[in-house]
Amino acid sequence: MVLAKTKKELNTHLSPINTGKELGLVPTMGALHKGHISLVNKAIFENKTVVVSIFVNPTQFNTTEDLKKYPQSLKRDITLLQKVSDKIIVFAPSVDEIYSEKVASKVYAFDGLDKVMEGKFRDGHFDGVGTIIEAFLTLIKPNKAYFGEKDFQQLQIIKKLVALQGIPVEIIGCPIVREPNGLAMSSRNERLSKTIREEAAFIYKTLQTAKTKFGMKSAKQISEWVEAQFEKHPIFQLEYIKIADVSTLKPVRRKQKNKKYRAFVAVYAEDIRLIDNIALN
Ligand code: PAF
Numbered sequence: 001m002v003l004a005k006t007k008k009e010l011n012t013h014l015s016p017i018n019t020g021k022e023l024g025l026v027p028t029m030g031a032l033h034k035g036h037i038s039l040v041n042k043a044i045f046e047n048k049t050v051v052v053s054i055f056v057n058p059t060q061f062n063t064t065e066d067l068k069k070y071p072q073s074l075k076r077d078i079t080l081l082q083k084v085s086d087k088i089i090v091f092a093p094s095v096d097e098i099y100s101e102k103v104a105s106k107v108y109a110f111d112g113l114d115k116v117m118e119g120k121f122r123d124g125h126f127d128g129v130g131t132i133i134e135a136f137l138t139l140i141k142p143n144k145a146y147f148g149e150k151d152f153q154q155l156q157i158i159k160k161l162v163a164l165q166g167i168p169v170e171i172i173g174c175p176i177v178r179e180p181n182g183l184a185m186s187s188r189n190e191r192l193s194k195t196i197r198e199e200a201a202f203i204y205k206t207l208q209t210a211k212t213k214f215g216m217k218s219a220k221q222i223s224e225w226v227e228a229q230f231e232k233h234p235i236f237q238l239e240y241i242k243i244a245d246v247s248t249l250k251p252v253r254r255k256q257k258n259k260k261y262r263a264f265v266a267v268y269a270e271d272i273r274l275i276d277n278i279a280l281n
Contacts (some may be wrong), residue, residue, distance in 0.1 A: 001078070001085070001086055001088045002090070003092065005092055006093060006234055007097060007139060010051075010140070014089070023048070023049040023050075024043035024046060024051070024145070024146065025053065025116040025136065025137070025144070025145040026043050026078075026145070026146045028054055029055060030073060030092075030187070031070075031077070032073075032076075032081070033186070033189070033249050037080070037084065038148075038177050038274055039148060040084055042127050042146060044087055049087055049089065050085070050088050050090070052088055053140075054074060054090060054092040055079055055132065056072060057132040059103060059104065059105040059124075059127070059128035059131055062123055071188075071190050103172050104131075105127035105130070106127060106134070110164075111160060112159050112249075113157050113249050114126035114127070116242065116244070116251075117153055117249065117264055118153050118154070118266070120146065121239060121240065123186045129157065132235065133158055133161060134165055134167070137162070137169055143170065144170045145170070146172050147174070148175075149173050149175055150184045150275065151265070152173075155173045159171045178204065180207060182201050182208075183200040183201060184274070186275075188274060192272055196269045200269065200274070202235075202236060203267055203274065206265075207276060210222050210280070211279075219253075223242075226265070236267045237267065238265060238266075239265075239266040240264070241265050242264045242265075243261055243262070245259055246259075246279075247259075261279075263280055265277070
Protein backbone atom coordinates (compact mmCIF):
# COMPACT_ATOMS: atom_id res chain seq x y z
CA MET A 1 0.00 0.00 0.00
CA VAL A 2 1.23 3.51 -0.78
CA LEU A 3 -0.10 6.87 0.34
CA ALA A 4 -0.57 9.94 -1.86
CA LYS A 5 -1.65 13.22 -0.31
CA THR A 6 -1.40 15.40 -3.40
CA LYS A 7 -2.43 15.03 -7.04
CA LYS A 8 1.26 15.15 -7.97
CA GLU A 9 2.10 12.25 -5.64
CA LEU A 10 -0.89 10.35 -6.98
CA ASN A 11 0.30 10.83 -10.56
CA THR A 12 3.77 9.64 -9.59
CA HIS A 13 2.24 6.39 -8.36
CA LEU A 14 -0.20 6.05 -11.24
CA SER A 15 1.98 6.93 -14.23
CA PRO A 16 4.34 3.91 -14.15
CA ILE A 17 1.38 1.57 -13.93
CA ASN A 18 0.36 0.16 -17.24
CA THR A 19 -3.15 -0.39 -16.01
CA GLY A 20 -4.82 -1.17 -19.33
CA LYS A 21 -8.25 -2.18 -18.27
CA GLU A 22 -7.37 -2.75 -14.66
CA LEU A 23 -7.54 0.31 -12.44
CA GLY A 24 -10.28 0.36 -9.81
CA LEU A 25 -11.46 3.25 -7.63
CA VAL A 26 -13.18 2.98 -4.26
CA PRO A 27 -14.19 6.48 -3.16
CA THR A 28 -14.71 6.84 0.60
CA MET A 29 -14.92 9.47 3.29
CA GLY A 30 -12.80 7.34 5.62
CA ALA A 31 -13.79 5.94 9.01
CA LEU A 32 -13.59 2.65 7.18
CA HIS A 33 -15.69 -0.32 8.21
CA LYS A 34 -16.41 -3.80 6.85
CA GLY A 35 -18.76 -2.34 4.22
CA HIS A 36 -15.89 -0.33 2.71
CA ILE A 37 -13.53 -3.29 2.99
CA SER A 38 -15.97 -5.43 1.01
CA LEU A 39 -15.84 -2.83 -1.81
CA VAL A 40 -12.05 -2.75 -1.62
CA ASN A 41 -11.85 -6.56 -1.75
CA LYS A 42 -14.09 -6.71 -4.80
CA ALA A 43 -12.04 -3.99 -6.49
CA ILE A 44 -8.79 -5.85 -5.70
CA PHE A 45 -10.21 -9.04 -7.11
CA GLU A 46 -11.20 -7.31 -10.36
CA ASN A 47 -8.24 -4.93 -10.90
CA LYS A 48 -4.44 -4.80 -10.91
CA THR A 49 -4.32 -1.57 -8.92
CA VAL A 50 -6.94 0.02 -6.68
CA VAL A 51 -7.09 3.64 -5.59
CA VAL A 52 -8.97 4.10 -2.32
CA SER A 53 -9.75 7.78 -1.86
CA ILE A 54 -10.26 9.06 1.67
CA PHE A 55 -11.74 12.52 1.54
CA VAL A 56 -14.46 14.05 3.70
CA ASN A 57 -16.06 16.11 0.98
CA PRO A 58 -17.31 19.42 2.45
CA THR A 59 -19.68 20.27 -0.41
CA GLN A 60 -21.96 17.30 0.23
CA PHE A 61 -22.77 18.26 3.84
CA ASN A 62 -25.69 20.57 4.33
CA THR A 63 -24.64 21.80 7.74
CA THR A 64 -21.18 22.62 9.08
CA GLU A 65 -22.25 20.87 12.28
CA ASP A 66 -22.78 17.56 10.46
CA LEU A 67 -19.44 18.00 8.68
CA LYS A 68 -17.62 18.70 11.96
CA LYS A 69 -19.11 15.63 13.60
CA TYR A 70 -18.19 13.29 10.74
CA PRO A 71 -15.76 10.70 12.16
CA GLN A 72 -12.18 10.94 10.88
CA SER A 73 -9.52 8.32 11.52
CA LEU A 74 -6.94 8.47 8.73
CA LYS A 75 -4.19 6.67 10.66
CA ARG A 76 -6.49 3.81 11.59
CA ASP A 77 -7.84 3.63 8.02
CA ILE A 78 -4.33 3.41 6.58
CA THR A 79 -3.35 0.66 9.03
CA LEU A 80 -6.49 -1.23 8.04
CA LEU A 81 -5.81 -0.90 4.29
CA GLN A 82 -2.17 -1.92 4.74
CA LYS A 83 -3.44 -5.29 5.93
CA VAL A 84 -5.77 -5.70 2.94
CA SER A 85 -3.43 -5.59 -0.05
CA ASP A 86 -0.25 -4.12 -1.52
CA LYS A 87 -2.19 -3.26 -4.69
CA ILE A 88 -3.73 -0.24 -2.95
CA ILE A 89 -2.90 3.42 -3.48
CA VAL A 90 -4.55 5.50 -0.77
CA PHE A 91 -5.37 9.00 -2.00
CA ALA A 92 -6.02 11.27 0.98
CA PRO A 93 -5.87 14.87 -0.24
CA SER A 94 -6.63 18.05 1.72
CA VAL A 95 -9.66 20.21 0.91
CA ASP A 96 -7.37 22.86 -0.63
CA GLU A 97 -5.75 20.28 -2.87
CA ILE A 98 -9.14 19.38 -4.35
CA TYR A 99 -11.06 22.65 -4.18
CA SER A 100 -8.18 24.96 -5.00
CA GLU A 101 -10.31 27.88 -6.15
CA LYS A 102 -13.59 27.70 -4.29
CA VAL A 103 -15.25 25.14 -2.02
CA ALA A 104 -18.42 24.91 -4.11
CA SER A 105 -20.43 22.33 -6.03
CA LYS A 106 -21.23 22.20 -9.70
CA VAL A 107 -24.93 22.01 -10.48
CA TYR A 108 -26.15 18.95 -12.35
CA ALA A 109 -29.39 17.98 -14.07
CA PHE A 110 -29.93 14.51 -12.64
CA ASP A 111 -33.42 14.11 -14.14
CA GLY A 112 -35.16 14.42 -10.79
CA LEU A 113 -33.21 11.52 -9.23
CA ASP A 114 -31.77 14.06 -6.79
CA LYS A 115 -35.06 15.68 -5.85
CA VAL A 116 -36.52 12.82 -3.80
CA MET A 117 -35.57 11.11 -0.53
CA GLU A 118 -32.01 12.14 0.45
CA GLY A 119 -32.09 14.97 -2.08
CA LYS A 120 -35.30 16.36 -0.61
CA PHE A 121 -34.03 16.30 2.96
CA ARG A 122 -30.40 17.23 2.21
CA ASP A 123 -30.51 20.19 -0.16
CA GLY A 124 -27.58 20.27 -2.61
CA HIS A 125 -26.14 17.02 -1.24
CA PHE A 126 -26.03 15.23 -4.59
CA ASP A 127 -24.48 18.17 -6.44
CA GLY A 128 -21.69 17.92 -3.85
CA VAL A 129 -21.35 14.16 -4.38
CA GLY A 130 -21.44 14.63 -8.18
CA THR A 131 -18.75 17.33 -8.02
CA ILE A 132 -16.28 15.24 -6.04
CA ILE A 133 -16.92 12.01 -7.94
CA GLU A 134 -16.55 13.76 -11.30
CA ALA A 135 -13.30 15.32 -10.05
CA PHE A 136 -11.91 11.96 -8.87
CA LEU A 137 -12.98 10.07 -11.98
CA THR A 138 -11.40 12.70 -14.20
CA LEU A 139 -8.20 12.77 -12.18
CA ILE A 140 -7.75 9.04 -11.57
CA LYS A 141 -9.36 7.66 -14.76
CA PRO A 142 -10.30 4.26 -13.32
CA ASN A 143 -11.93 1.61 -15.46
CA LYS A 144 -14.26 0.64 -12.67
CA ALA A 145 -15.56 2.49 -9.61
CA TYR A 146 -17.29 0.80 -6.68
CA PHE A 147 -20.16 2.09 -4.54
CA GLY A 148 -22.27 0.47 -1.82
CA GLU A 149 -26.00 -0.07 -2.22
CA LYS A 150 -26.65 1.35 1.24
CA ASP A 151 -26.52 4.69 -0.57
CA PHE A 152 -28.65 3.33 -3.39
CA GLN A 153 -29.85 6.75 -4.52
CA GLN A 154 -26.23 7.94 -4.67
CA LEU A 155 -25.35 4.89 -6.78
CA GLN A 156 -28.11 5.66 -9.31
CA ILE A 157 -27.10 9.33 -9.43
CA ILE A 158 -23.46 8.44 -10.07
CA LYS A 159 -24.54 6.19 -12.94
CA LYS A 160 -26.48 9.18 -14.28
CA LEU A 161 -23.47 11.48 -13.73
CA VAL A 162 -21.11 9.37 -15.84
CA ALA A 163 -23.71 9.08 -18.60
CA LEU A 164 -24.31 12.86 -18.55
CA GLN A 165 -20.64 13.79 -18.54
CA GLY A 166 -19.58 10.96 -20.87
CA ILE A 167 -17.03 9.58 -18.42
CA PRO A 168 -15.73 6.17 -19.59
CA VAL A 169 -16.00 4.13 -16.39
CA GLU A 170 -18.06 1.19 -15.23
CA ILE A 171 -19.99 1.98 -12.06
CA ILE A 172 -20.40 -1.09 -9.89
CA GLY A 173 -22.97 -1.35 -7.11
CA CYS A 174 -22.14 -3.69 -4.22
CA PRO A 175 -24.54 -5.25 -1.69
CA ILE A 176 -25.12 -3.72 1.74
CA VAL A 177 -22.93 -5.18 4.48
CA ARG A 178 -24.71 -5.45 7.84
CA GLU A 179 -23.67 -5.73 11.46
CA PRO A 180 -24.60 -9.08 13.05
CA ASN A 181 -27.92 -7.61 14.25
CA GLY A 182 -28.84 -6.38 10.76
CA LEU A 183 -27.93 -2.70 11.12
CA ALA A 184 -26.47 -1.49 7.80
CA MET A 185 -22.76 -0.70 8.25
CA SER A 186 -22.08 3.02 8.25
CA SER A 187 -19.34 5.29 9.54
CA ARG A 188 -22.09 7.09 11.48
CA ASN A 189 -22.78 3.93 13.53
CA GLU A 190 -19.66 4.72 15.54
CA ARG A 191 -21.50 7.65 17.07
CA LEU A 192 -24.36 5.47 18.36
CA SER A 193 -24.35 4.40 22.01
CA LYS A 194 -24.03 0.66 22.62
CA THR A 195 -27.71 0.34 23.55
CA ILE A 196 -28.99 2.28 20.55
CA ARG A 197 -26.68 0.34 18.24
CA GLU A 198 -28.20 -2.90 19.53
CA GLU A 199 -31.74 -1.53 19.33
CA ALA A 200 -31.11 -0.42 15.75
CA ALA A 201 -31.77 -4.01 14.66
CA PHE A 202 -35.35 -2.72 14.61
CA ILE A 203 -34.72 -0.72 11.40
CA TYR A 204 -33.75 -3.70 9.27
CA LYS A 205 -36.34 -5.97 10.90
CA THR A 206 -39.04 -3.46 9.95
CA LEU A 207 -37.76 -3.35 6.36
CA GLN A 208 -37.70 -7.15 6.19
CA THR A 209 -41.31 -7.33 7.35
CA ALA A 210 -42.25 -4.64 4.83
CA LYS A 211 -40.74 -6.89 2.16
CA THR A 212 -42.88 -9.85 3.22
CA LYS A 213 -45.95 -7.63 2.86
CA PHE A 214 -45.03 -6.42 -0.62
CA GLY A 215 -46.81 -9.23 -2.48
CA MET A 216 -50.11 -8.65 -0.65
CA LYS A 217 -50.37 -4.97 0.19
CA SER A 218 -50.17 -1.70 -1.72
CA ALA A 219 -47.14 0.57 -1.36
CA LYS A 220 -49.33 3.04 0.55
CA GLN A 221 -50.47 0.38 3.02
CA ILE A 222 -46.90 -0.78 3.57
CA SER A 223 -45.63 2.77 4.07
CA GLU A 224 -48.39 3.43 6.60
CA TRP A 225 -47.55 0.21 8.41
CA VAL A 226 -43.84 1.21 8.60
CA GLU A 227 -44.80 4.68 9.86
CA ALA A 228 -46.97 3.12 12.56
CA GLN A 229 -44.11 0.87 13.73
CA PHE A 230 -41.78 3.85 14.10
CA GLU A 231 -44.43 5.94 15.84
CA LYS A 232 -44.60 3.28 18.54
CA HIS A 233 -40.83 3.09 18.90
CA PRO A 234 -39.30 5.01 21.82
CA ILE A 235 -35.88 5.64 20.20
CA PHE A 236 -36.08 5.94 16.44
CA GLN A 237 -37.76 8.74 14.54
CA LEU A 238 -38.65 8.05 10.96
CA GLU A 239 -37.83 10.88 8.58
CA TYR A 240 -39.23 9.11 5.53
CA ILE A 241 -40.28 5.77 4.12
CA LYS A 242 -40.45 5.62 0.35
CA ILE A 243 -41.24 2.72 -1.89
CA ALA A 244 -39.78 3.56 -5.26
CA ASP A 245 -38.91 2.24 -8.70
CA VAL A 246 -35.16 1.46 -8.60
CA SER A 247 -34.34 3.14 -11.89
CA THR A 248 -36.38 6.36 -11.70
CA LEU A 249 -36.57 6.50 -7.86
CA LYS A 250 -40.14 7.72 -8.36
CA PRO A 251 -42.65 6.53 -5.73
CA VAL A 252 -44.62 3.52 -6.87
CA ARG A 253 -48.29 4.17 -7.51
CA ARG A 254 -49.38 0.91 -9.10
CA LYS A 255 -46.94 -2.01 -8.98
CA GLN A 256 -45.88 -3.37 -12.37
CA LYS A 257 -44.59 -6.91 -12.84
CA ASN A 258 -41.58 -5.97 -15.00
CA LYS A 259 -40.29 -3.29 -12.60
CA LYS A 260 -38.03 -3.53 -9.58
CA TYR A 261 -38.84 -1.74 -6.37
CA ARG A 262 -37.05 -0.90 -3.14
CA ALA A 263 -38.14 0.48 0.20
CA PHE A 264 -35.96 3.34 1.51
CA VAL A 265 -35.89 4.80 5.01
CA ALA A 266 -34.08 7.60 6.82
CA VAL A 267 -34.20 7.40 10.59
CA TYR A 268 -32.97 9.56 13.43
CA ALA A 269 -31.52 8.10 16.63
CA GLU A 270 -31.07 11.22 18.77
CA ASP A 271 -29.12 13.49 16.39
CA ILE A 272 -27.65 10.67 14.32
CA ARG A 273 -29.21 10.10 10.94
CA LEU A 274 -29.21 6.59 9.50
CA ILE A 275 -30.39 5.36 6.12
CA ASP A 276 -31.20 1.89 4.86
CA ASN A 277 -33.05 0.19 2.03
CA ILE A 278 -34.21 -3.21 0.89
CA ALA A 279 -35.06 -4.79 -2.46
CA LEU A 280 -38.75 -5.70 -2.43
CA ASN A 281 -39.00 -7.90 -5.52
O1 PAF B 1 -20.62 7.46 0.04
C1 PAF B 1 -19.69 8.22 0.40
O2 PAF B 1 -18.93 7.93 1.32
C2 PAF B 1 -19.50 9.55 -0.30
O3 PAF B 1 -20.72 10.11 -0.65
C3 PAF B 1 -18.58 9.47 -1.52
C4 PAF B 1 -19.16 8.58 -2.60
C5 PAF B 1 -17.22 8.92 -1.10
C6 PAF B 1 -18.37 10.86 -2.12
O4 PAF B 1 -17.77 11.73 -1.21
